[in-house]
Amino acid sequence: MKHFLGKIHLRWCKHCNLPVLDEKCNICKGDTEQVKITPPGDVRPAFPKDIEMINNILREQFDIKEDIFKNKIVLLNKSPGVDFTREIILDGTVFAIWKYDVEKANWSIIPTVEGARKIVNAGGFKKIVGIREDIVPYILERHASVLRPGVAYFSQDIRRGEEVIVVVMEGDTEHFKDIQVIGVGRARMDYREVMERDKGMVVKIRHAEAPREATYLRETGDFNRSIEKMVLANEHVIRRYEREAIGFIRNTVERIKKPVVVAYSGGKDSLTVLLLSLKALRERGIEFDVIFVDTGLELPETLENVEEVERKYNLKIIRIKSQEFWEKLQEYGPPGRDYRWCSKVCKMKPVERFISSRYRDGCLTLVGLRKYESINRSKKPRIWKSWHVKGQIQCAPILHWSAMHVWLYIFKNKAPYNKLYSLGFDRVGCYICPAMDLGEIELLKRYYPELWERWERYLREYAKKNNLDEEWIRSGWRWRYRVKDT
Ligand SMILES: [Zn+2]
Numbered sequence: 001m002k003h004f005l006g007k008i009h010l011r012w013c014k015h016c017n018l019p020v021l022d023e024k025c026n027i028c029k030g031d032t033e034q035v036k037i038t039p040p041g042d043v044r045p046a047f048p049k050d051i052e053m054i055n056n057i058l059r060e061q062f063d064i065k066e067d068i069f070k071n072k073i074v075l076l077n078k079s080p081g082v083d084f085t086r087e088i089i090l091d092g093t094v095f096a097i098w099k100y101d102v103e104k105a106n107w108s109i110i111p112t113v114e115g116a117r118k119i120v121n122a123g124g125f126k127k128i129v130g131i132r133e134d135i136v137p138y139i140l141e142r143h144a145s146v147l148r149p150g151v152a153y154f155s156q157d158i159r160r161g162e163e164v165i166v167v168v169m170e171g172d173t174e175h176f177k178d179i180q181v182i183g184v185g186r187a188r189m190d191y192r193e194v195m196e197r198d199k200g201m202v203v204k205i206r207h208a209e210a211p212r213e214a215t216y217l218r219e220t221g222d223f224n225r226s227i228e229k230m231v232l233a234n235e236h237v238i239r240r241y242e243r244e245a246i247g248f249i250r251n252t253v254e255r256i257k258k259p260v261v262v263a264y265s266g267g268k269d270s271l272t273v274l275l276l277s278l279k280a281l282r283e284r285g286i287e288f289d290v291i292f293v294d295t296g297l298e299l300p301e302t303l304e305n306v307e308e309v310e311r312k313y314n315l316k317i318i319r320i321k322s323q324e325f326w327e328k329l330q331e332y333g334p335p336g337r338d339y340r341w342c343s344k345v346c347k348m349k350p351v352e353r354f355i356s357s358r359y360r361d362g363c364l365t366l367v368g369l370r371k372y373e374s375i376n377r378s379k380k381p382r383i384w385k386s387w388h389v390k391g392q393i394q395c396a397p398i399l400h401w402s403a404m405h406v407w408l409y410i411f412k413n414k415a416p417y418n419k420l421y422s423l424g425f426d427r428v429g430c431y432i433c434p435a436m437d438l439g440e441i442e443l444l445k446r447y448y449p450e451l452w453e454r455w456e457r458y459l460r461e462y463a464k465k466n467n468l469d470e471e472w473i474r475s476g477w478r479w480r481y482r483v484k485d486t
Contacts, residue, residue: 009034009035009041010034010035010037010041010043010075010077010089010404011023011032011033011034011035012032012033012034012035012092013025013027013028013030013032013233014032014033014092014217015028015030016028016030016218016220016229016233017072017073017091017092017217017218017219017220018073018220018226018229018230018233019035019043019073019075019089019092019230019233019234019404020032020233020234020237021234021237021402021404021405021408022234022236022237024236025233026232026233026234026235026236026237027229027232027233033092035089035092035093035094036093036094037077037087037089037094038077038079038087040080040372041077041372041402042077042078042370042372042373042402042403043075043076043077043078043089043402043403043404044075044076044078044403044404044407044426045073045074045075045076045227045230045404045407046069046074046075046076046088047223047421047422047423047424048223048422049422049423049424050074050076050424051067051069051074053107053424054069054074054088054098054109055067055068055069057098057107057108057109058109058119058122058124061108061109061126061127061163062109062119062124062125062126062127062165063123063124063125063126064119064122064123064124065122065123065124066122066123067122068090068095068118068119068122069090070219071219071220071221071222071226072090072091072217072219072220072226073220073226073227073229073230074088074089074090075088075089075404076088076089076098077089077094078426079097082099082437083099083100083102083437083438083439084098084099084100084437084438084439084440084442085097085098085099085100086098086099088109088115090118091215091216091217092217093112093114093215094112094114094115095111095112095114095115095118096109096110096111096112096115097109097110099439100437100438100439100442102438102475105438107439107442108163109163110163110184111163111165111184112184112207113181113182113183113184113207113208113209114214114215115184116165116181116183116184117181117212117213117214118214119165120165120167120179120181121214124165125155126155126157127155127157127158127162127163127164127165127187128153128154128155128164128165128167129146129151129153129154129155129158129164129165129166129167129187129202129203130151130152130153130154130166130167130168130169130179131146131150131151131152131166131167131168131182132150132151132152133168134150135147135150136168136182138150139166139182139183139205139208140182140208140209140210143205143208144205145185145188145201145202145203145204145205146166146185146201146202146203146205147199147200147201147202148189148194148197148198148199148200148201148202149198149199150202151194151202152169153169154191154194154195154202155191156191157191158187158190158191159187159190159191160187160188160189160190160193161186161187162186162187163184163185163186163187164184164185164186164187164203165181165183165184166181166182166183166184166185166203166205166208167179167180167181167182168180168182168211180211181211182208182209182210182211183205183206183207183208183209184205184206184207185203185204185205185206185207186203186204186206187202187203188200188201188202188203188204189201189202227411228411230408230411231408231411231412234408235412237405237408238405238408238409238412241401241405241409242276242279242409245276245280245397245398245401246276246279246280248382248395248397249276249277249280249281249366249395249397250280250281250284252364252383252395253280253281253286253364256364256383256393258359258361258362258363258364258391258393259288259289259359259363259364260277260281260286260287260288260289260363260364260366261288261289261290261291261355261359261363261364261365261366262274262277262288262289262290262291262365262366263291263293263351263365263366263367263368264290264291264292264306264309264317265292265293265302265368265428265429266292266298266301266302266303266305266306266418266428267368267418267427267428267429268368268403268406268407268410268417268418268421268428269368269369269370269398269406270367270368271309271368271410271415271416271417271418272368272398272401272406272409272410272415273366273367273368273397273398274290274309274313275409275410275413275415276397276398277366277397278313288366289318289358290315290316290317290318291317291318291319291320291351291354292306292317292318292319292320293319293320293322293346293347293350293351294319294320294321294322295322295325295342295346295347295430296321296322296323296324296325296326296346297325297346297430297431297432297433298430298431299420299428299431299448299451301418301419301420301423301428302418302420302428304419305416305417305418305419306319308416309416312415312416318354320350320351320354321350322345322346322347322349322350324345324346325342325345325346325432328341328342328345329458333462333480334434334458334459334462334477334480335432335433335434335480336434336477336478336479336480336481337434337435337478337479338479338480338481339434339479339480339481340434342430342432342433342434346430348388348389351388351389352388352389355389355391355392356389356390356391359391361391362389362390362391362392362393363391363392363393364392364393364394364395365386365392365393365394365395366394366395366396366397367394367395367396368396368398369396369398369399370396370398370399370400370401370402370403370406371399371400372401372402372403380396380399382395382396382397382399383395383396423443423447424443425440425443426440427440431444431448431451431452432455434477434478434479435478436478438474438475456473459472459473459477460473462477
């Protein structure tokens with residue numbers, strides 16, 4: 001099963017305009033092409049709410065008039081290590097980077113050159129810098145910056161530091177006949193500065209390409225229709241991954257000979273493990289428990305999802321409740337990425353108590369861990385002994401799956417996934433978590449202002465007592481010992 005350990009490269013069927021996780025497309029049987037994305041490439045489909053947010057930013061930033069994403073599959077690739085950063089993939093190539101700008105405290109879109117072509121075609125005419133034709137070779141061949149004498153047009157809305165689209169124009173600035181995108185970059189001057197000066201750097205070019213037409217591949221229909229097609233194009237991949245995971249579960253259960261527990265969190269990964277366990281074990285008459293840890297910090301959608309899953313699969317999910325967060329908070333102070341008492345108190349301890357009382361000789365727990373989630377997890381074995389609970393053995397049936405495999409499997413099985421995903425959340429855990437980036441906190445504030453207010457009130461009181469500043473309240477609380485890395 002060597003290919004399960006290999007790197008997963010996102011591929012695209014340019015004929016069907018669909019992502020395919022294999023060399024061949026299952027619909028047209030044609031070859032697929034690799035999509036160049038930032039590793040590790042844990043890609044997921046964009047939901048309509050994501051698209052709505054992206055379109056709002058594009059309208060605000062570039063004044064686009066049309067929906068560039070209409071009737072197409074859009075994917076988002078999460079870049080690890082930085083605050084909210086997602087590559088937006090459209091028509092089989094990276095369209096732009098969608099990020100939360102920590103300094104400016106706002107969302108922004110940084111288009112690729114291809115993205116810029118589509119933005120201009122969609123009527124976007126803000127943040128545009130027109131250059132004289134005679135300086136084009138300098139930019140294309142020598143990667144030169146745009147200097148003041150080469151500027152023929154400069155949008156009034158541009159401020160220093162903003163992302164701009166660099167174009168070559170034919171005709172006078174009032175009646176452009178033809179506008180051709182040649183690059184993207186960052187403005188080094190404001191509109192006023194450009195008007196006042198006759199030299200200096202105006203735009204630092206990030207990427208430049210010889211002018212050409214944007215690539216538009218076929219439409220695949222609305223979100224649901226596109227998802228159906230995407231599942232169909234990947235049927236062979238889904239079947240292969242399912243067969244392998246089911247075999248793994250059956251073998252492990254047979255070998256370990258302990259009561260089986262599926263740890264369900266309300267998230268997509270553990271939902272997939274639950275679906276696989278139902279197929280692997282229920283059909284063979286092997287019983288297993290399903291547990292859900294209610295940390296007391298769950299969003300309502302997660303609790304609803306647990307009930308929905310219970311109903312749909314005729315299960316009785318055991319709820320392990322922990323209500324100690326607010327109480328322990330007084331004692332320990334805010335949790336941090338380097339001080340995660342919360343997961344010990346609200347998750348590990350209650351599970352440990354439950355397992356040691358229910359299974360005398362321990363148990364085999366199936367978890368939704370995936371190596372693509374973090375570099376720390378990439379070297380994990382697929383079966384290991386828990387170091388928290390004596391006698392507990394854990395295994396990860398979907399360790400080698402990417403988020404796309406998981407989503408394909410969920411869509412294929414029409415499984416009830418947590419509604420938080422369709423609101424744009426990538427994670428569905430506790431609503432207070434030091435692992436959150438500022439973009440995620442913004443999302444949470446948008447949908448659950450009252451929950452976030454309670455937390456912020458606490459942070460304010462704590463800051464006052466401990467002489468901490470606004471920056472700590474905004475973002476610094478997420479580390480206890482380390483100074484925030486910028
Ligand atoms: Zn195809």
